[in-house]
Amino acid sequence: MAMRxxxxxxxxxRLSAGLVGRDGSIDWLCFPRFDSDxxxxxxxxxEENGHWRIAPSSGGxxxxxxxxxxxxxxxxxxxxPDGGVRVIDFMPERGEAPDVVRIVEGLSGRVSMRSELRxxxxxxxxxxxxxxxxxxxxxxxxxxxxxxxSDVPNHGRDFxxxxxxxxxxxxxxxxxxxxxxxxxxxxxxxxPLAALxxxxxxxxxWAGQCSYQGPYREAVVRSLVTLxxxxxxxxxxxxxAATTSLPEEIGGVRNWDYRFCWLRDSAFxxxxxxxxxxxxxxxxxxxxxxxxxxxxxxxxxxxYGVAGERRVPEAVIPWLPGYEGSRPVRIGNGxxxxxxxDVYGEVMDTLWLARAYDLDPHEDAWRMxxxxxxxxxxxxxxxxxxxxxxxxxxxHFTHSKVLAWVAADRAVxxxxxxxxxxxxxxxxxxxxxxxxxxxxRGYDSERATFTQSYGSRSLDAALLLIxxxxxxxxxxxxxxxxxxAVQRELGTEGMVRRYDTDDTDDGVAGDEGVFLACSFWLVxxxxxxxxxxxxxxxxxxxxxxxNDVGLLAEExxxxxxxxxxxxxxxxxxxxxxxxxxxxxxxxASRG
Numbered sequence: 001m002a003m004r005x006x007x008x009x010x011x012x013x014r015l016s017a018g019l020v021g022r023d024g025s026i027d028w029l030c031f032p033r034f035d036s037d038x039x040x041x042x043x044x045x046x047e048e049n050g051h052w053r054i055a056p057s058s059g060g061x062x063x064x065x066x067x068x069x070x071x072x073x074x075x076x077x078x079x080x081p082d083g084g085v086r087v088i089d090f091m092p093e094r095g096e097a098p099d100v101v102r103i104v105e106g107l108s109g110r111v112s113m114r115s116e117l118r119x120x121x122x123x124x125x126x127x128x129x130x131x132x133x134x135x136x137x138x139x140x141x142x143x144x145x146x147x148x149x150s151d152v153p154n155h156g157r158d159f160x161x162x163x164x165x166x167x168x169x170x171x172x173x174x175x176x177x178x179x180x181x182x183x184x185x186x187x188x189x190x191x192p193l194a195a196l197x198x199x200x201x202x203x204x205x206w207a208g209q210c211s212y213q214g215p216y217r218e219a220v221v222r223s224l225v226t227l228x229x230x231x232x233x234x235x236x237x238x239x240x241a242a243t244t245s246l247p248e249e250i251g252g253v254r255n256w257d258y259r260f261c262w263l264r265d266s267a268f269x270x271x272x273x274x275x276x277x278x279x280x281x282x283x284x285x286x287x288x289x290x291x292x293x294x295x296x297x298x299x300x301x302x303x304y305g306v307a308g309e310r311r312v313p314e315a316v317i318p319w320l321p322g323y324e325g326s327r328p329v330r331i332g333n334g335x336x337x338x339x340x341x342d343v344y345g346e347v348m349d350t351l352w353l354a355r356a357y358d359l360d361p362h363e364d365a366w367r368m369x370x371x372x373x374x375x376x377x378x379x380x381x382x383x384x385x386x387x388x389x390x391x392x393x394x395x396h397f398t399h400s401k402v403l404a405w406v407a408a409d410r411a412v413x414x415x416x417x418x419x420x421x422x423x424x425x426x427x428x429x430x431x432x433x434x435x436x437x438x439x440x441r442g443y444d445s446e447r448a449t450f451t452q453s454y455g456s457r458s459l460d461a462a463l464l465l466i467x468x469x470x471x472x473x474x475x476x477x478x479x480x481x482x483x484x485a486v487q488r489e490l491g492t493e494g495m496v497r498r499y500d501t502d503d504t505d506d507g508v509a510g511d512e513g514v515f516l517a518c519s520f521w522l523v524x525x526x527x528x529x530x531x532x533x534x535x536x537x538x539x540x541x542x543x544x545x546x547n548d549v550g551l552l553a554e555e556x557x558x559x560x561x562x563x564x565x566x567x568x569x570x571x572x573x574x575x576x577x578x579x580x581x582x583x584x585x586x587x588a589s590r591g
Contacts, residue, residue, distance in 0.1 A: 002027055002043045002323055005246055006547035006563045009065065009074050012229035013091035016098050017242040019043060019567075020074060020089050022062050024055030031144070031179035032098045034232060034239045034306055035259040039146060039179070041124035044245055044329050045320045049124025054087055054102050054175065056080065057112040057164065062087075067549055070207030070221060072229050073200050074549070083109015085167055092195035093202055094233070097187040101195055102175040106167035115154070115163040115175060119146055123317050123331070127159055134186065137161055145182040149189040150175040211277030212577075214584040219543055222550035223573035224276060227269075230570050232306035236284025237261040237292070238269060239306060241554070241566035247326035248555055248565050252510035255326050257333050258554075258566040260303045260312055261288070263343040264387060265571060266350040267590055272577040274357045275586055286354045290365055293347060297368075297375035300347070302340045302389070303333060312336050338385040339394070344376050345403030345410075349469070349590055352410035355418055366420050373411050373422075377430055380404040386453075387462050388498055391507030396454040398442035399462040405434040406469050409591075435471070439478070448481030458503040459489050461496045461518035464525045470591015474528035483525050492558050494538050495519040513555035513564045516542065520575030527582045528589065539579050552576070 008019040008027070016036065018029035027042040029052075042051035055062075056078050065076040073090040084107035092099055104113060119128050121141045128139035128146070137148040148154065151173040152165040167173065174192035206228060212220045231238045241258035248254035266289055273282035292308035293300055305312055314334035322329050351365055386397035408431035415422040441454040452460035463482050467474040474480075490496045495514040499506075519542055526535035545556050547563070552572040554565025581588040 004562055005323075005553050005565075005567050006551075007061075008043075008551075008567065009067070009547075009549045010072065010226065010229060010242055010551060010568055011074060011089050011091050011100065012072055012242070013094050013098060014229060014231055014233040015094055016091070017229065018091070018100060019242065020076070022065065022076070023053065023060070024062065024076060024087055025051045025053035026089075026100065027051050028243060029100065030259070031146070034230075034242065035312075037121060037144075038123045039119055039121055039144070041120060041320060043243065044323055045124050047118060048120070049320060050118055050120030052115070052117045052177070054104060054113065054115045056085060057114045065549065067222075068200055069204075070225065071200050071203035072225060073196070073203065077107070078111070079107075080111070083107065083111045083169070085111045085113065088196065090196065090199050092190055092199045095190060097178050097180045099190050099195070100177040101190065101192045102177075103192055103196065104167055104171075104173045104175075106169050106171035108169050110166060110168050113165050113167055115150070115152070115165075116160060117148065117154070117162075117177075118160040123320060123329075125319050130156060130161065136186070136189070138186070140182050143182055145180050145186075147178045147180065147186060147189070148175065149178070209277050212275075212580065212584070214580060216539075216543070216580045216583070219546070219550065220276065220577055220580050223576045224272075224278070226551065226568050226573050227272075227570055228281070230568070231281070231284075235291075235307050236281070236288040237304070237306045237308070238265065238285065238570055240265065240571060241569050243566045244331055245326070245329045246323050246553065246564070246566045248512035249326075249510045250557075250560070250562075250564070251325050253326075253328065254508055254510055254512055255322065255328065255330055256566070257314070257330050258569070260305055260333060261292070262303045263289070263293075263300075263346050264302065264340075265574060266346045267353060268571075268574045268578060270350050270353055270357075271588065271590065272574050272581075274353075274359075275581055275588060276577065279357070279359065282354075282357070283359050286350065286359060289347065289350060290362065290368070294368065297371045300343060300372065301336055302338060302343050303336055310336075335385070335389040338389055339382065340386060340389070341376070341380060341382070341384045341400040342387050342403035344372055345406035345469075347372060348407040348410040352414055353590065355414065363420075366414070366422075369411070369414070370422055373407065373427065376404060376407055377426070380430075380434060388506065390504070392505035395456075396441070397460070398438060398450055398453060399460060399465070401434060401438045401442060402466060402469065402471050405431060405438065405471055408434060409470065438471075443478060447485060448478070449485035450478065450482045452499055452504065458500060459486055460499045461486055461490055461515060461521060462498070464518070464521040467528050468521075468524060468589045468591065470589070474525075474530075480529060483529060486522070494541060495556065495558075496522050513557040515555055516545070516552055516569070516572040517554075517575040520572070520579045523579040524582050524588070527579075532583070535579075536583055539583060542576070
């Protein structure tokens with residue numbers, strides 16, 4: 001059985017990613033892209049579905065582990081009666097082919113070690129043909145090949161490869177696993193020690209550019225490094241997480257593939273990057289956005305592939321039993337076909353912010369934005385699936401309408417402030433009409449709160465964003481009433497759920513944990529309301545939920561005290577950065 005979600009650490013070369021457990025096992029690795037088939041899928045099954053463990057032969061979890069400061073270089077140490085050993089795991093910046101480098105260092109005494117490599121292509125389904133060629137181990141199946149170069153000999157048994165060896169103080173032994181297309185010449189192996197120096201140098205240099213100097217710098221830098229690690233380097237697209245199908249409820253069916261790029265993250269992403277000193281990354285994200293959404297405004301999607309692919313059909317993998325029996329295991333994401341009006345607001349807001357931050361936006365982008373507004377003018381009254389991608393009936397979600405207002409507001413501001421041509425009177429009228437309708441139909445005056453959808457009594461944590469996007473000021477009684485209602489009805493130990501699954505017809509069985517991004521939104525709402533001390537206490541409580549290497553998944557289960565959902569979750573780390581900026585007094589609201 002896989003370890004707890006929080007027992008995993010991320011390694012990444014900004015094209016693909018893997019998860020390393022505290023037991024020294026890589027239980028998840030996709031080659032050659034974030035969204036490629038996994039070659040190690042034990043995370044969602046058993047060791048027979050592929051993994052690679054390097055650890056003391058006696059087994060057990062590491063004594064301690066940490067990333068080297070400001071990097072994605074992971075160090076895990078075991079200390080026992082026979083001595084101490086360190087395993088260094090990282091993925092070097094892409095050269096000829098994607099690599100995983102593992103370096104074993106003897107620290108003291110004499111420690112017996114074992115490497116157990118079980119390759120399974122196609123998400124744990126395909127056993128490759130394994131041979132020894134030119135001093136390397138070569139595994140081939142269909143279009144994929146993986147090569148292992150190591151300083152110790154490997155032998156095969158039971159469709160796996162093993163290496164048993166001993167390390168003493170001062171020893172340093174290396175393993176390099178490299179993917180290559182099977183029809184190409186074998187890849188040139190990297191020099192592991194030189195790659196370590198180069199990789200550490202790259203990450204330290206990048207992290208050193210962070211302009212945030214507040215009291216939570218360590219957490220902010222780790223979150224930014226994690227976001228960088230989730231960025232597909234050739235395009236600038238940022239995947240929502242490195243994994244698929246880690247459950248929102250252990251044993252449940254709320255299991256989704258998050259290895260794609262969501263438009264809902266766009267404005268949060270751009271702002272967090274700019275305000276922490278990463279304008280180049282913000283510009284690259286903006287460029288990805290413009291390429292991805294090019295085309296008919298009526299066909300704007302809520303998510304895209306890392307290179308802007310539109311087709312990410314959802315399918316079920318029947319041979320994987322799922323994380324702790326949480327089925328089904330899904331690849332692709334059927335939400336791609338949903339209507340979500342909020343993404344129009346996110347896109348308009350992102351491009352308005354890009355101009356405000358002087359990121360040299362393409363002037364022809366405005367023509368595309370005008371096309372989006374033309375479509376929205378005639379369609380904003382339609383029900384949709386909403387921010388949370390419900391798979392039940394479409395509804396008039398209040399947050400969706402608020403974001404439609406954001407689109408109109410940013411169109412007005414763009415014409416007024418940027419000197420670009422557009423039907424200003426129409427945009428103003430649209431903005432006023434949406435605002436009036438939301439305040440009438442989306443607000444429950446008896447309970448003094450905005451509601452999840454028109455006429456509903458359900459609440460939604462996304463309503464906390466109303467002051468951040470500028471729809472109403474933080475001091476407005478309706479905003480304050482909503483804040484109190486969300487805390488009261490969706491709160492647990494100060495944190496909040498997205499919505500009440502018993503009161504919302506989201507089309508999926510089961511329950512879920514508190515949503516970490518929403519809980520950071522609560523921090524922001526408290527700070528904007530002047531409750532800075534309470535916001536700070538909640539922020540520090542949320543920081544305490546990070547795992548030992550500073551990573552957050554999507555959700556947290558109060559009862560079992562465990563992280564839930566895909567990991568690491570970009571939305572959680574984006575929200576962390578935004579809340580740290582709010583607490584530092586840096587204006588991070590988008591309105």
